[in-house]
Amino acid sequence: MPASFAEPLALSLRDVVVDHPVGGGVVRALDGVDLDVGAGERVALLGSSGAGKSTLLDVVAGLVRPTSGDVEVLGRRIAELGGGALRRHRSEVGVIRQAHGLPGALRVVHNVNGGRLGAWSTVRALASLIVPMGRSDVDEALGRVGLDGLADRRTGDLSGGQQQRVAVARVLVQNPELVLADEPVSAVDPRLSADVVELLCSTTEREPRRDAVLLSLHDPTLARDHVDRIVGLREGRVAFDLAAQAVDSGMLTSLYAPA
Amino acid sequence: MRTDLSRGAPVRATDLSAKDWPQLPKPPRQVFKWVATTIIAAIVLWSFIGLDAKWSRLLDAPADLYTLGRLMFSQMEASEIRPLIGKMWESISIAWMGTLIAAIFAVPLSFFAAENLVGRPVAWIIRQVLNLLRAIPEIIIALAFIPVFGLTPMAGVLAIGVGSIGTLGKLFYEIIEGIERGPIEATDAVGASRSQRLRWGVLPQVTPELTSFILYRFEVNIRASAILGVLGVGGIGTDLTQAIRFKEWGTAGLALIIVVVGTIAVDTVSGLVRRRIVRGPGASSDGGSFEAHEAELIAESVND
Numbered sequence: 001m002p003a004s005f006a007e008p009l010a011l012s013l014r015d016v017v018v019d020h021p022v023g024g025g026v027v028r029a030l031d032g033v034d035l036d037v038g039a040g041e042r043v044a045l046l047g048s049s050g051a052g053k054s055t056l057l058d059v060v061a062g063l064v065r066p067t068s069g070d071v072e073v074l075g076r077r078i079a080e081l082g083g084g085a086l087r088r089h090r091s092e093v094g095v096i097r098q099a100h101g102l103p104g105a106l107r108v109v110h111n112v113n114g115g116r117l118g119a120w121s122t123v124r125a126l127a128s129l130i131v132p133m134g135r136s137d138v139d140e141a142l143g144r145v146g147l148d149g150l151a152d153r154r155t156g157d158l159s160g161g162q163q164q165r166v167a168v169a170r171v172l173v174q175n176p177e178l179v180l181a182d183e184p185v186s187a188v189d190p191r192l193s194a195d196v197v198e199l200l201c202s203t204t205e206r207e208p209r210r211d212a213v214l215l216s217l218h219d220p221t222l223a224r225d226h227v228d229r230i231v232g233l234r235e236g237r238v239a240f241d242l243a244a245q246a247v248d249s250g251m252l253t254s255l256y257a258p259a
Numbered sequence: 260m261r262t263d264l265s266r267g268a269p270v271r272a273t274d275l276s277a278k279d280w281p282q283l284p285k286p287p288r289q290v291f292k293w294v295a296t297t298i299i300a301a302i303v304l305w306s307f308i309g310l311d312a313k314w315s316r317l318l319d320a321p322a323d324l325y326t327l328g329r330l331m332f333s334q335m336e337a338s339e340i341r342p343l344i345g346k347m348w349e350s351i352s353i354a355w356m357g358t359l360i361a362a363i364f365a366v367p368l369s370f371f372a373a374e375n376l377v378g379r380p381v382a383w384i385i386r387q388v389l390n391l392l393r394a395i396p397e398i399i400i401a402l403a404f405i406p407v408f409g410l411t412p413m414a415g416v417l418a419i420g421v422g423s424i425g426t427l428g429k430l431f432y433e434i435i436e437g438i439e440r441g442p443i444e445a446t447d448a449v450g451a452s453r454s455q456r457l458r459w460g461v462l463p464q465v466t467p468e469l470t471s472f473i474l475y476r477f478e479v480n481i482r483a484s485a486i487l488g489v490l491g492v493g494g495i496g497t498d499l500t501q502a503i504r505f506k507e508w509g510t511a512g513l514a515l516i517i518v519v520v521g522t523i524a525v526d527t528v529s530g531l532v533r534r535r536i537v538r539g540p541g542a543s544s545d546g547g548s549f550e551a552h553e554a555e556l557i558a559e560s561v562n563d
Contacts, residue, residue: 101448122452
Protein backbone atom coordinates (compact mmCIF):
# COMPACT_ATOMS: atom_id res chain seq x y z
CA MET A 1 0.00 0.00 0.00
CA PRO A 2 1.53 3.25 -1.08
CA ALA A 3 1.92 5.85 1.63
CA SER A 4 -0.64 8.63 1.77
CA PHE A 5 0.33 11.99 0.34
CA ALA A 6 0.41 13.68 3.72
CA GLU A 7 3.27 11.51 4.93
CA PRO A 8 6.81 12.19 3.78
CA LEU A 9 8.23 9.50 1.54
CA ALA A 10 11.42 7.74 2.52
CA LEU A 11 12.21 7.28 -1.12
CA SER A 12 10.64 7.79 -4.47
CA LEU A 13 11.80 6.58 -7.88
CA ARG A 14 10.24 7.88 -11.10
CA ASP A 15 10.85 6.17 -14.43
CA VAL A 16 14.37 5.16 -13.43
CA VAL A 17 16.52 3.63 -16.17
CA VAL A 18 20.02 2.27 -15.55
CA ASP A 19 22.26 1.05 -18.35
CA HIS A 20 25.43 -0.80 -17.43
CA PRO A 21 28.13 -0.54 -20.08
CA VAL A 22 29.26 -4.03 -21.07
CA GLY A 23 31.93 -4.45 -23.68
CA GLY A 24 30.86 -2.30 -26.60
CA GLY A 25 27.15 -2.16 -25.77
CA VAL A 26 24.96 -1.70 -22.74
CA VAL A 27 22.84 -3.94 -20.57
CA ARG A 28 19.63 -2.36 -19.28
CA ALA A 29 19.52 -3.28 -15.60
CA LEU A 30 16.51 -1.12 -14.71
CA ASP A 31 13.94 -0.26 -17.34
CA GLY A 32 11.56 2.46 -16.17
CA VAL A 33 11.06 1.66 -12.48
CA ASP A 34 8.52 3.60 -10.38
CA LEU A 35 8.64 2.96 -6.65
CA ASP A 36 7.49 4.83 -3.54
CA VAL A 37 8.39 3.74 -0.03
CA GLY A 38 6.70 5.61 2.79
CA ALA A 39 8.10 6.41 6.21
CA GLY A 40 8.19 3.42 8.51
CA GLU A 41 7.53 0.98 5.70
CA ARG A 42 9.33 -2.33 5.29
CA VAL A 43 9.57 -3.39 1.70
CA ALA A 44 11.09 -6.53 0.21
CA LEU A 45 12.36 -6.89 -3.34
CA LEU A 46 11.94 -10.30 -4.95
CA GLY A 47 13.09 -11.51 -8.33
CA SER A 48 15.46 -13.90 -9.99
CA SER A 49 19.11 -12.96 -10.36
CA GLY A 50 19.65 -10.30 -12.97
CA ALA A 51 16.18 -8.83 -12.33
CA GLY A 52 17.72 -5.55 -11.12
CA LYS A 53 17.40 -5.86 -7.32
CA SER A 54 21.03 -4.98 -6.55
CA THR A 55 21.08 -2.15 -9.07
CA LEU A 56 17.90 -0.67 -7.61
CA LEU A 57 19.44 -0.72 -4.12
CA ASP A 58 22.67 0.84 -5.43
CA VAL A 59 20.68 3.65 -7.06
CA VAL A 60 18.86 4.42 -3.82
CA ALA A 61 22.16 4.30 -1.91
CA GLY A 62 23.65 6.86 -4.29
CA LEU A 63 26.35 4.43 -5.39
CA VAL A 64 25.06 4.15 -8.98
CA ARG A 65 23.78 7.15 -10.93
CA PRO A 66 20.71 6.38 -13.03
CA THR A 67 20.95 6.86 -16.78
CA SER A 68 17.62 8.70 -16.64
CA GLY A 69 14.73 9.25 -14.24
CA ASP A 70 14.29 10.96 -10.87
CA VAL A 71 15.44 9.58 -7.54
CA GLU A 72 14.44 11.23 -4.30
CA VAL A 73 15.70 9.71 -1.04
CA LEU A 74 14.96 11.14 2.42
CA GLY A 75 13.62 14.24 0.73
CA ARG A 76 16.78 14.88 -1.32
CA ARG A 77 17.20 14.59 -5.04
CA ILE A 78 20.24 12.31 -5.39
CA ALA A 79 21.31 13.76 -8.73
CA GLU A 80 21.82 17.18 -7.12
CA LEU A 81 24.09 15.90 -4.34
CA GLY A 82 27.84 16.09 -4.68
CA GLY A 83 30.96 16.02 -2.51
CA GLY A 84 30.23 16.64 1.15
CA ALA A 85 26.45 16.59 0.73
CA LEU A 86 26.60 13.18 -0.90
CA ARG A 87 28.85 11.88 1.87
CA ARG A 88 26.46 13.20 4.52
CA HIS A 89 23.58 11.58 2.68
CA ARG A 90 25.39 8.25 2.51
CA SER A 91 26.08 8.39 6.24
CA GLU A 92 22.28 8.45 6.78
CA VAL A 93 21.64 5.48 4.53
CA GLY A 94 22.73 2.10 5.85
CA VAL A 95 23.79 -0.31 3.13
CA ILE A 96 24.46 -4.04 3.26
CA ARG A 97 25.66 -5.23 -0.10
CA GLN A 98 26.09 -8.79 -1.31
CA ALA A 99 29.86 -8.43 -1.22
CA HIS A 100 29.70 -7.09 2.29
CA GLY A 101 33.09 -5.42 2.04
CA LEU A 102 34.60 -6.40 5.37
CA PRO A 103 38.42 -6.44 5.23
CA GLY A 104 39.27 -9.88 6.60
CA ALA A 105 42.45 -8.69 8.28
CA LEU A 106 40.61 -6.23 10.53
CA ARG A 107 39.18 -7.26 13.86
CA VAL A 108 35.39 -7.51 14.06
CA VAL A 109 35.20 -4.45 16.32
CA HIS A 110 36.85 -2.29 13.64
CA ASN A 111 34.60 -3.57 10.89
CA VAL A 112 31.54 -2.79 12.99
CA ASN A 113 32.93 0.67 13.74
CA GLY A 114 33.36 1.14 9.98
CA GLY A 115 29.65 2.01 9.98
CA ARG A 116 30.45 5.22 11.81
CA LEU A 117 33.11 6.56 9.45
CA GLY A 118 30.66 9.02 7.92
CA ALA A 119 29.92 10.49 11.33
CA TRP A 120 33.52 10.48 12.53
CA SER A 121 36.28 12.93 11.82
CA THR A 122 39.37 11.56 10.12
CA VAL A 123 41.43 11.94 13.30
CA ARG A 124 38.87 10.04 15.30
CA ALA A 125 38.67 7.31 12.66
CA LEU A 126 42.46 6.87 12.69
CA ALA A 127 42.65 6.88 16.48
CA SER A 128 39.92 4.28 16.65
CA LEU A 129 41.96 1.79 14.67
CA ILE A 130 44.45 1.78 17.54
CA VAL A 131 42.07 1.99 20.48
CA PRO A 132 38.55 1.05 19.33
CA MET A 133 36.04 3.73 20.27
CA GLY A 134 32.41 3.30 21.17
CA ARG A 135 33.16 -0.19 22.38
CA SER A 136 29.91 -0.57 24.32
CA ASP A 137 27.81 0.23 21.23
CA VAL A 138 29.77 -2.31 19.22
CA ASP A 139 29.30 -4.98 21.88
CA GLU A 140 25.59 -4.22 22.04
CA ALA A 141 25.20 -4.44 18.25
CA LEU A 142 27.15 -7.70 18.14
CA GLY A 143 24.94 -9.06 20.91
CA ARG A 144 21.82 -8.20 18.91
CA VAL A 145 23.06 -10.15 15.88
CA GLY A 146 24.09 -13.10 18.06
CA LEU A 147 27.85 -12.63 17.89
CA ASP A 148 28.60 -11.96 21.57
CA GLY A 149 32.26 -12.10 22.47
CA LEU A 150 33.58 -12.14 18.91
CA ALA A 151 34.58 -8.45 18.79
CA ASP A 152 38.29 -9.16 18.95
CA ARG A 153 38.38 -11.98 16.42
CA ARG A 154 39.88 -11.48 12.98
CA THR A 155 36.91 -10.96 10.65
CA GLY A 156 38.38 -13.23 7.97
CA ASP A 157 38.32 -16.14 10.43
CA LEU A 158 34.54 -16.00 10.86
CA SER A 159 32.13 -18.10 8.80
CA GLY A 160 30.24 -16.57 5.85
CA GLY A 161 27.05 -16.32 7.88
CA GLN A 162 28.85 -14.71 10.81
CA GLN A 163 30.46 -12.17 8.47
CA GLN A 164 27.04 -11.26 7.10
CA ARG A 165 25.90 -10.61 10.65
CA VAL A 166 28.98 -8.40 11.22
CA ALA A 167 27.75 -6.37 8.23
CA VAL A 168 24.33 -6.12 9.90
CA ALA A 169 25.98 -4.97 13.15
CA ARG A 170 27.86 -2.33 11.15
CA VAL A 171 24.54 -0.92 9.95
CA LEU A 172 23.17 -1.01 13.51
CA VAL A 173 25.95 1.21 14.89
CA GLN A 174 25.64 3.48 11.86
CA ASN A 175 22.06 4.09 13.03
CA PRO A 176 20.84 5.21 9.61
CA GLU A 177 17.47 6.62 8.68
CA LEU A 178 17.06 4.27 5.78
CA VAL A 179 18.30 0.68 5.63
CA LEU A 180 19.06 -0.94 2.28
CA ALA A 181 20.07 -4.57 2.35
CA ASP A 182 20.94 -6.81 -0.57
CA GLU A 183 20.40 -10.46 0.37
CA PRO A 184 21.47 -9.79 3.97
CA VAL A 185 20.85 -13.37 5.09
CA SER A 186 21.84 -15.45 2.06
CA ALA A 187 24.56 -17.23 4.05
CA VAL A 188 22.90 -17.16 7.48
CA ASP A 189 21.26 -20.39 8.59
CA PRO A 190 17.44 -20.46 8.38
CA ARG A 191 16.77 -20.31 12.11
CA LEU A 192 18.87 -17.17 12.56
CA SER A 193 17.92 -15.51 9.28
CA ALA A 194 14.38 -14.79 10.51
CA ASP A 195 15.89 -13.08 13.59
CA VAL A 196 18.31 -11.03 11.52
CA VAL A 197 15.61 -9.87 9.09
CA GLU A 198 13.38 -8.96 12.02
CA LEU A 199 16.29 -7.06 13.57
CA LEU A 200 16.89 -5.10 10.37
CA CYS A 201 13.20 -4.33 10.08
CA SER A 202 12.94 -3.29 13.72
CA THR A 203 15.44 -0.48 13.13
CA THR A 204 12.47 1.41 11.68
CA GLU A 205 10.52 1.13 14.92
CA ARG A 206 12.93 2.72 17.31
CA GLU A 207 12.40 6.29 16.27
CA PRO A 208 9.68 6.84 13.71
CA ARG A 209 11.07 9.60 11.56
CA ARG A 210 11.37 8.96 7.87
CA ASP A 211 12.91 5.57 8.51
CA ALA A 212 12.28 2.73 6.16
CA VAL A 213 13.76 -0.63 5.25
CA LEU A 214 14.20 -1.89 1.72
CA LEU A 215 15.73 -5.30 1.35
CA SER A 216 16.12 -7.89 -1.35
CA LEU A 217 15.54 -11.48 -0.33
CA HIS A 218 15.73 -14.83 -2.06
CA ASP A 219 13.21 -16.47 0.25
CA PRO A 220 9.56 -15.41 -0.42
CA THR A 221 8.38 -16.94 2.88
CA LEU A 222 10.84 -14.84 4.83
CA ALA A 223 9.64 -11.78 2.94
CA ARG A 224 5.94 -12.51 3.60
CA ASP A 225 6.54 -13.02 7.33
CA HIS A 226 8.52 -9.84 8.00
CA VAL A 227 7.69 -7.03 5.60
CA ASP A 228 4.64 -4.90 4.84
CA ARG A 229 4.98 -4.89 1.09
CA ILE A 230 6.61 -6.96 -1.63
CA VAL A 231 7.86 -5.59 -4.93
CA GLY A 232 8.50 -8.15 -7.63
CA LEU A 233 11.15 -7.25 -10.17
CA ARG A 234 11.51 -8.99 -13.53
CA GLU A 235 13.96 -7.98 -16.25
CA GLY A 236 14.42 -4.49 -14.82
CA ARG A 237 10.70 -3.72 -14.48
CA VAL A 238 8.26 -3.81 -11.58
CA ALA A 239 6.16 -6.95 -12.11
CA PHE A 240 3.95 -6.39 -9.05
CA ASP A 241 3.89 -4.09 -6.03
CA LEU A 242 1.49 -5.42 -3.40
CA ALA A 243 0.89 -5.79 0.31
CA ALA A 244 2.85 -8.80 1.53
CA GLN A 245 -0.26 -10.84 2.33
CA ALA A 246 -1.71 -10.23 -1.14
CA VAL A 247 1.16 -11.95 -2.93
CA ASP A 248 0.18 -15.51 -3.91
CA SER A 249 2.18 -18.42 -5.14
CA GLY A 250 1.02 -17.96 -8.75
CA MET A 251 2.63 -14.51 -8.83
CA LEU A 252 5.86 -15.88 -7.42
CA THR A 253 5.90 -18.72 -9.93
CA SER A 254 5.57 -16.35 -12.87
CA LEU A 255 8.11 -13.97 -11.28
CA TYR A 256 10.78 -16.66 -11.18
CA ALA A 257 9.75 -18.39 -14.42
CA PRO A 258 12.39 -18.44 -17.13
CA ALA A 259 11.91 -15.80 -19.81
CA MET B 260 38.41 -8.16 -11.19
CA ARG B 261 34.70 -8.82 -11.14
CA THR B 262 32.91 -10.88 -13.68
CA ASP B 263 29.24 -10.76 -14.37
CA LEU B 264 27.63 -13.99 -15.38
CA SER B 265 24.76 -12.21 -17.10
CA ARG B 266 27.14 -10.64 -19.57
CA GLY B 267 27.19 -13.62 -21.88
CA ALA B 268 28.30 -17.12 -21.04
CA PRO B 269 31.82 -18.11 -22.03
CA VAL B 270 32.12 -20.57 -24.88
CA ARG B 271 32.92 -23.99 -23.53
CA ALA B 272 35.17 -26.44 -25.28
CA THR B 273 32.35 -28.99 -25.43
CA ASP B 274 30.16 -26.54 -27.37
CA LEU B 275 32.54 -26.64 -30.32
CA SER B 276 32.33 -29.27 -33.02
CA ALA B 277 35.56 -30.61 -34.48
CA LYS B 278 35.53 -28.31 -37.47
CA ASP B 279 35.35 -25.24 -35.20
CA TRP B 280 38.64 -26.01 -33.51
CA PRO B 281 41.26 -23.49 -34.48
CA GLN B 282 43.85 -24.91 -36.82
CA LEU B 283 47.29 -25.44 -35.34
CA PRO B 284 49.72 -22.84 -36.67
CA LYS B 285 52.08 -24.15 -39.33
CA PRO B 286 55.60 -24.79 -38.05
CA PRO B 287 57.84 -21.74 -38.67
CA ARG B 288 60.08 -22.08 -41.67
CA GLN B 289 63.54 -23.53 -41.02
CA VAL B 290 65.23 -20.56 -42.71
CA PHE B 291 64.31 -18.29 -39.80
CA LYS B 292 65.77 -20.75 -37.32
CA TRP B 293 69.10 -20.80 -39.14
CA VAL B 294 69.24 -17.05 -39.62
CA ALA B 295 68.45 -16.49 -35.93
CA THR B 296 71.04 -19.01 -34.79
CA THR B 297 73.72 -17.48 -36.99
CA ILE B 298 72.97 -13.97 -35.73
CA ILE B 299 73.04 -15.03 -32.08
CA ALA B 300 76.27 -16.96 -32.62
CA ALA B 301 77.81 -13.94 -34.30
CA ILE B 302 76.84 -11.68 -31.39
CA VAL B 303 78.31 -14.10 -28.85
CA LEU B 304 81.54 -14.42 -30.84
CA TRP B 305 81.78 -10.65 -31.27
CA SER B 306 81.41 -10.01 -27.51
CA PHE B 307 84.07 -12.63 -26.74
CA ILE B 308 86.51 -10.91 -29.10
CA GLY B 309 85.52 -7.47 -27.82
CA LEU B 310 86.25 -8.42 -24.19
CA ASP B 311 89.88 -8.01 -23.37
CA ALA B 312 89.80 -11.06 -21.13
CA LYS B 313 92.75 -13.38 -20.88
CA TRP B 314 91.01 -16.64 -21.65
CA SER B 315 94.18 -18.63 -21.26
CA ARG B 316 94.03 -17.77 -17.55
CA LEU B 317 90.83 -19.84 -17.34
CA LEU B 318 92.96 -22.97 -17.40
CA ASP B 319 95.03 -21.76 -14.45
CA ALA B 320 91.97 -20.71 -12.45
CA PRO B 321 91.42 -23.95 -10.49
CA ALA B 322 95.04 -23.98 -9.33
CA ASP B 323 94.90 -20.27 -8.42
CA LEU B 324 91.66 -20.78 -6.51
CA TYR B 325 93.20 -23.62 -4.55
CA THR B 326 96.22 -21.49 -3.64
CA LEU B 327 93.98 -18.60 -2.56
CA GLY B 328 91.76 -20.89 -0.49
CA ARG B 329 94.79 -22.41 1.21
CA LEU B 330 96.18 -18.94 2.01
CA MET B 331 92.80 -17.79 3.37
CA PHE B 332 92.37 -20.69 5.76
CA SER B 333 96.03 -20.77 6.86
CA GLN B 334 96.16 -17.05 7.67
CA MET B 335 92.82 -16.70 9.48
CA GLU B 336 92.94 -15.19 12.95
CA ALA B 337 90.18 -15.67 15.48
CA SER B 338 90.73 -12.19 16.91
CA GLU B 339 89.39 -10.71 13.67
CA ILE B 340 86.02 -12.44 13.90
CA ARG B 341 84.51 -10.00 16.37
CA PRO B 342 85.36 -6.74 14.54
CA LEU B 343 84.25 -8.26 11.23
CA ILE B 344 80.91 -9.31 12.72
CA GLY B 345 80.59 -5.69 13.88
CA LYS B 346 81.15 -4.58 10.28
CA MET B 347 78.56 -7.05 9.01
CA TRP B 348 76.15 -5.61 11.55
CA GLU B 349 76.93 -2.17 10.09
CA SER B 350 76.06 -3.48 6.59
CA ILE B 351 72.79 -4.90 7.93
CA SER B 352 72.02 -1.56 9.63
CA ILE B 353 72.70 0.34 6.40
CA ALA B 354 70.34 -2.02 4.57
CA TRP B 355 67.63 -1.69 7.23
CA MET B 356 67.75 2.11 7.39
CA GLY B 357 67.78 2.34 3.59
CA THR B 358 64.83 -0.03 3.29
CA LEU B 359 62.80 1.95 5.83
CA ILE B 360 63.49 5.21 3.99
CA ALA B 361 62.42 3.57 0.73
CA ALA B 362 59.21 2.23 2.31
CA ILE B 363 58.30 5.63 3.78
CA PHE B 364 58.40 7.13 0.28
CA ALA B 365 57.15 4.13 -1.69
CA VAL B 366 53.89 3.60 0.23
CA PRO B 367 52.35 7.03 -0.47
CA LEU B 368 53.78 7.09 -4.01
CA SER B 369 52.22 3.72 -4.77
CA PHE B 370 48.76 4.98 -3.75
CA PHE B 371 49.11 7.64 -6.43
CA ALA B 372 50.34 5.08 -8.95
CA ALA B 373 47.38 2.70 -8.51
CA GLU B 374 44.76 3.22 -11.18
CA ASN B 375 41.95 1.99 -8.95
CA LEU B 376 42.61 4.82 -6.47
CA VAL B 377 43.55 7.81 -8.65
CA GLY B 378 42.94 8.81 -12.23
CA ARG B 379 44.92 7.30 -15.04
CA PRO B 380 47.00 10.44 -15.85
CA VAL B 381 48.22 10.84 -12.26
CA ALA B 382 49.04 7.12 -12.05
CA TRP B 383 50.98 7.34 -15.33
CA ILE B 384 53.13 10.26 -14.14
CA ILE B 385 53.98 8.63 -10.81
CA ARG B 386 54.81 5.37 -12.59
CA GLN B 387 57.31 7.15 -14.80
CA VAL B 388 58.97 8.58 -11.67
CA LEU B 389 59.17 5.06 -10.21
CA ASN B 390 60.55 3.69 -13.50
CA LEU B 391 63.23 6.36 -13.54
CA LEU B 392 64.28 5.55 -9.96
CA ARG B 393 64.33 1.85 -10.80
CA ALA B 394 66.55 2.41 -13.82
CA ILE B 395 69.49 3.88 -11.85
CA PRO B 396 71.74 1.29 -10.17
CA GLU B 397 72.37 1.83 -6.44
CA ILE B 398 76.09 2.09 -6.97
CA ILE B 399 75.60 5.10 -9.30
CA ILE B 400 73.31 6.76 -6.75
CA ALA B 401 75.96 6.16 -4.08
CA LEU B 402 78.60 7.81 -6.29
CA ALA B 403 76.31 10.82 -6.52
CA PHE B 404 75.86 11.00 -2.74
CA ILE B 405 79.54 10.54 -1.80
CA PRO B 406 80.52 14.15 -2.69
CA VAL B 407 77.70 15.38 -0.39
CA PHE B 408 77.99 13.01 2.56
CA GLY B 409 81.56 11.82 2.13
CA LEU B 410 82.62 8.22 2.62
CA THR B 411 80.11 7.65 5.42
CA PRO B 412 77.41 5.03 5.98
CA MET B 413 74.87 7.85 5.39
CA ALA B 414 75.77 7.83 1.68
CA GLY B 415 75.12 4.08 1.59
CA VAL B 416 71.82 4.40 3.47
CA LEU B 417 70.55 7.05 1.07
CA ALA B 418 71.75 5.18 -2.01
CA ILE B 419 69.88 2.08 -0.92
CA GLY B 420 66.86 4.13 0.14
CA VAL B 421 66.53 6.00 -3.15
CA GLY B 422 67.39 2.90 -5.17
CA SER B 423 64.66 0.80 -3.54
CA ILE B 424 61.81 3.32 -3.89
CA GLY B 425 61.24 2.43 -7.55
CA THR B 426 61.04 -1.32 -7.10
CA LEU B 427 59.04 -1.21 -3.87
CA GLY B 428 56.66 1.35 -5.37
CA LYS B 429 56.03 -0.84 -8.39
CA LEU B 430 55.39 -3.94 -6.26
CA PHE B 431 53.11 -1.94 -3.96
CA TYR B 432 50.89 -0.46 -6.66
CA GLU B 433 50.47 -3.88 -8.24
CA ILE B 434 49.31 -5.22 -4.87
CA ILE B 435 46.97 -2.25 -4.40
CA GLU B 436 45.47 -2.73 -7.85
CA GLY B 437 44.70 -6.34 -6.95
CA ILE B 438 42.53 -5.58 -3.90
CA GLU B 439 38.81 -6.21 -3.65
CA ARG B 440 36.53 -3.28 -4.36
CA GLY B 441 33.99 -4.42 -1.75
CA PRO B 442 35.60 -2.80 1.31
CA ILE B 443 36.25 0.43 -0.62
CA GLU B 444 32.63 0.59 -1.75
CA ALA B 445 31.53 -0.21 1.78
CA THR B 446 33.45 2.78 3.18
CA ASP B 447 32.00 4.95 0.40
CA ALA B 448 28.53 3.70 1.27
CA VAL B 449 28.75 5.01 4.84
CA GLY B 450 29.97 8.41 3.65
CA ALA B 451 33.66 8.08 4.51
CA SER B 452 36.16 10.69 3.33
CA ARG B 453 38.99 9.83 0.95
CA SER B 454 41.58 9.43 3.69
CA GLN B 455 39.21 7.29 5.77
CA ARG B 456 38.56 5.15 2.72
CA LEU B 457 42.30 4.63 2.31
CA ARG B 458 42.84 3.79 5.95
CA TRP B 459 39.81 1.51 6.43
CA GLY B 460 39.17 0.12 2.98
CA VAL B 461 42.60 -0.14 1.37
CA LEU B 462 45.33 -0.46 4.03
CA PRO B 463 43.81 -3.41 5.93
CA GLN B 464 43.82 -5.36 2.68
CA VAL B 465 47.39 -4.59 1.66
CA THR B 466 49.36 -4.20 4.91
CA PRO B 467 50.43 -7.85 5.23
CA GLU B 468 51.74 -8.02 1.66
CA LEU B 469 53.36 -4.58 1.88
CA THR B 470 55.18 -5.54 5.07
CA SER B 471 56.24 -8.80 3.52
CA PHE B 472 57.75 -7.05 0.48
CA ILE B 473 59.53 -4.49 2.66
CA LEU B 474 61.20 -7.38 4.49
CA TYR B 475 62.01 -9.09 1.20
CA ARG B 476 63.59 -5.90 -0.11
CA PHE B 477 65.58 -5.69 3.14
CA GLU B 478 67.06 -9.10 2.36
CA VAL B 479 68.01 -7.92 -1.13
CA ASN B 480 69.47 -4.70 0.28
CA ILE B 481 71.81 -6.54 2.68
CA ARG B 482 73.61 -7.88 -0.38
CA ALA B 483 73.46 -4.44 -1.98
CA SER B 484 74.97 -2.75 1.07
CA ALA B 485 77.83 -5.27 1.19
CA ILE B 486 78.56 -4.36 -2.43
CA LEU B 487 78.31 -0.62 -1.74
CA GLY B 488 80.96 -1.08 0.94
CA VAL B 489 83.40 -1.58 -1.92
CA LEU B 490 83.10 2.15 -2.57
CA GLY B 491 84.27 2.78 0.98
CA VAL B 492 80.99 3.93 2.54
CA GLY B 493 81.36 1.47 5.40
CA GLY B 494 80.11 -1.97 6.25
CA ILE B 495 81.84 -5.25 5.63
CA GLY B 496 82.32 -4.57 1.90
CA THR B 497 84.90 -1.89 2.72
CA ASP B 498 86.95 -4.31 4.85
CA LEU B 499 86.67 -7.02 2.22
CA THR B 500 88.05 -4.84 -0.61
CA GLN B 501 90.83 -3.48 1.59
CA ALA B 502 91.84 -6.97 2.66
CA ILE B 503 91.97 -8.12 -0.96
CA ARG B 504 93.90 -5.02 -2.03
CA PHE B 505 96.54 -5.57 0.66
CA LYS B 506 96.53 -9.31 0.07
CA GLU B 507 95.39 -10.09 3.63
CA TRP B 508 93.86 -13.36 2.54
CA GLY B 509 92.94 -14.56 6.01
CA THR B 510 90.85 -11.45 6.66
CA ALA B 511 89.27 -11.62 3.21
CA GLY B 512 88.29 -15.27 3.74
CA LEU B 513 86.76 -14.55 7.14
CA ALA B 514 84.85 -11.58 5.74
CA LEU B 515 83.44 -13.73 2.93
CA ILE B 516 82.32 -16.41 5.37
CA ILE B 517 80.69 -13.82 7.64
CA VAL B 518 78.87 -12.22 4.68
CA VAL B 519 77.47 -15.57 3.56
CA VAL B 520 76.50 -16.78 7.04
CA GLY B 521 75.09 -13.38 8.06
CA THR B 522 73.00 -13.06 4.90
CA ILE B 523 71.60 -16.58 5.22
CA ALA B 524 70.76 -15.96 8.88
CA VAL B 525 68.89 -12.71 8.18
CA ASP B 526 67.12 -14.26 5.17
CA THR B 527 65.92 -17.16 7.29
CA VAL B 528 64.59 -15.01 10.14
CA SER B 529 63.01 -12.51 7.76
CA GLY B 530 61.44 -15.32 5.73
CA LEU B 531 59.85 -16.77 8.87
CA VAL B 532 58.49 -13.36 9.86
CA ARG B 533 57.10 -12.79 6.34
CA ARG B 534 55.31 -16.12 6.31
CA ARG B 535 53.79 -15.39 9.69
CA ILE B 536 52.66 -11.89 8.61
CA VAL B 537 51.06 -13.04 5.38
CA ARG B 538 49.26 -16.08 6.72
CA GLY B 539 48.19 -14.43 9.93
CA PRO B 540 48.36 -15.96 13.38
CA GLY B 541 47.01 -19.46 13.58
CA ALA B 542 46.52 -19.94 9.85
CA SER B 543 48.97 -22.43 8.49
CA SER B 544 47.71 -24.03 5.31
CA ASP B 545 46.07 -21.37 3.15
CA GLY B 546 49.08 -19.32 2.07
CA GLY B 547 49.42 -21.08 -1.27
CA SER B 548 47.75 -18.64 -3.61
CA PHE B 549 49.57 -15.70 -2.10
CA GLU B 550 52.93 -17.43 -2.34
CA ALA B 551 52.41 -18.05 -6.03
CA HIS B 552 51.56 -14.38 -6.46
CA GLU B 553 54.58 -13.37 -4.38
CA ALA B 554 56.90 -15.60 -6.39
CA GLU B 555 55.62 -14.00 -9.57
CA LEU B 556 56.20 -10.46 -8.28
CA ILE B 557 59.62 -11.35 -6.91
CA ALA B 558 60.61 -12.87 -10.25
CA GLU B 559 59.66 -9.55 -11.84
CA SER B 560 61.59 -7.49 -9.33
CA VAL B 561 64.72 -9.59 -9.77
CA ASN B 562 64.70 -8.67 -13.44
CA ASP B 563 64.96 -5.00 -12.57
